[in-house]
Amino acid sequence: MKIQLNFDEQYQEIEVHIHANKLDDEVQKIINQLKTPSQNMIDGYINQEICMLKASEIYTIYVEKGKVFLQTDEEEYQSKKKLYEIEEIFQKQFSRVNKSTLVNIDHIRSFQMDLVGTTLLILDNGTSVHVSRKYFKELKKKLGIGKEV
Secondary structure, three states: OOOOOOOOOOOOOOOOOOOOOOOOHHHHHHHHHHHOOOOOEEEEEEOOEEEEEEHHHEEEEEEEOOEEEEEEOOOEEEEOOOHHHHHHHOOOOEEEEEOOEEEEHHHEEEEEEOOOOOEEEEEOOOOEEEEOHHHHHHHHHHHOOOOOO
16 A cells, blocks of 8 residues: 655645545545544443543453453453444554454553464553454554565
8 A cells, every 4th residue: 555645735624535446345444444533532430430541541341241341450440332332443552352352452562372373462561361363363464563465
């Protein structure tokens, strides 16, 4: 993909032009990202208190017994949103690593892989999270590691 920027005082607002040979998944993803306003906060509930959490404070978002939890370094908050809704909101900052978990990619410290193909993510706070093979390729792509096919 090539990115070209043109700055000219004649423009009163930003214009985005996409040039492609067809409308495919990659082009649709770019369009969706441009249409989606950037959100960096989410409401989390603990006891009877509603807290506004910055995305950068959240390490993992996971489902347990049908409830969605937001894990920070100090607390775990419950969310009233579904996991897929949060994934759409924070699609740039978070990546799905298994069926029930999203991880903040800015908090990934390292990967641990064993001979049978199991992969664990180690986060900055020491938490380890299992990465499913189904989501590993997309995670590597989001992080810009490995080779592109």
